[in-house]
Amino acid sequence: MNIKENTRRVCVTGLMLAMIAAVSWLEHTLPQPLFLPPNFRLGLSNIIVMYCFFFMGRGSAALLNVLKALAVLLFRGPFAGAMSFCGGMAAILALLLLNLLFGAGLSYTAAGICGALAHNLGQLAAASVIVRTNIFLAYLPSLLIAGAVTGAVTGIMLKAAIPLLDKIRRL
Amino acid sequence: MGFMERKLFKRTDALLIGLILLAAALCWFFTRQNGALESCRVLYNGKAVSSVPLGGDAIFTVPEAPGMVFEIKDGKVAAARSDCPDKTCVHMGYIGSSAQKIVCLPNQIVVEVVTRYNDPEAPDAVTR
Numbered sequence: 525m526n527i528k529e530n531t532r533r534v535c536v537t538g539l540m541l542a543m544i545a546a547v548s549w550l551e552h553t554l555p556q557p558l559f560l561p562p563n564f565r566l567g568l569s570n571i572i573v574m575y576c577f578f579f580m581g582r583g584s585a586a587l588l589n590v591l592k593a594l595a596v597l598l599f600r601g602p603f604a605g606a607m608s609f610c611g612g613m614a615a616i617l618a619l620l621l622l623n624l625l626f627g628a629g630l631s632y633t634a635a636g637i638c639g640a641l642a643h644n645l646g647q648l649a650a651a652s653v654i655v656r657t658n659i660f661l662a663y664l665p666s667l668l669i670a671g672a673v674t675g676a677v678t679g680i681m682l683k684a685a686i687p688l689l690d691k692i693r694r695l
Numbered sequence: 696m697g698f699m700e701r702k703l704f705k706r707t708d709a710l711l712i713g714l715i716l717l718a719a720a721l722c723w724f725f726t727r728q729n730g731a732l733e734s735c736r737v738l739y740n741g742k743a744v745s746s747v748p749l750g751g752d753a754i755f756t757v758p759e760a761p762g763m764v765f766e767i768k769d770g771k772v773a774a775a776r777s778d779c780p781d782k783t784c785v786h787m788g789y790i791g792s793s794a795q796k797i798v799c800l801p802n803q804i805v806v807e808v809v810t811r812y813n814d815p816e817a818p819d820a821v822t823r
Binding site for chain 2 (some may be wrong): 562563570578600601603604607612628629630631632633634637638641654655658659661662663664667668669671672676679680683
């Protein structure tokens with residue numbers, strides 16, 4: 525790849541990251557959705573991460589999650605950053621595994637759901653380690669349901685957002 | 696680069712959702728409370744540092760987490776105040792079942808409510 529292509533790629537990734545930050549911020553200003561347990565969020569910024577996973581290479585999605593976790597670390601502190609990092613990495617691992625197993629047969633809804641579930645499980649594992657207590661069973665039911673719901677929503681919205689994000693990717 | 700055509704929803708996705716619901720139902724079944732709630736336990740780093748009966752109303756703190764204030768009211772416990780940046784623990788509100796826990800990561804605190812059967816501090820059996 526020549527320098528121009530590399531630069532273009534860096535810029536597009538930067539734009540994606542900016543969009544992730546904007547969507548995350550917007551989501552935070554919305555009131556807590558009532559059908560979710562306290563402090564669970566819709567995770568709309570993961571639409572962009574998943575898009576990058578499918579259309580810009582799997583490494584770019586991993587990079588975006590790491591950068592997102594760094595931003596959370598900067599703005600909300602080490603504990604929130606650790607949670608974001610563990611959730612993000614778990615989600616990427618889940619997507620990688622699903623991609624390996626199913627390839628093109630992986631639907632957007634399944635990717636969204638499994639990514640969200642892995643994200644939640646990763647965060648739960650991190651929290652368990654930090655407080656050195658087994659809090660798994662207490663949070664598992666709400667985590668499973670919330671993950672399935674938010675994951676399905678994210679997956680569906682991803683399908684709808686593809687034309688929009690394609691325009692950014694092809695800038 | 697994934698320029699493959701993907702579907703939005705497949706029949707197997709319904710199976711996935713079904714499995715998740717089943718798992719959630721199983722979890723709910725195994726975390727059901729078996730008895731009346733007796734006391735509230737505060738864990739710091741996994742070690743029980745305080746055990747307070749749920750009988751009356753009370754406000755208490757724990758020396759291991761100086762920034763947190765816990766409140767017991769109507770047989771439920773909540774983190775009334777906390778010095779953590781996110782206040783996730785405070786937003787959790789009151790917990791009234793043994794399946795719920797209040798967790799504060801920066802303070803490394805877990806608050807749970809236990810029945811007599813789940814409390815290791817209580818006697819194993821009492822004869823009359």
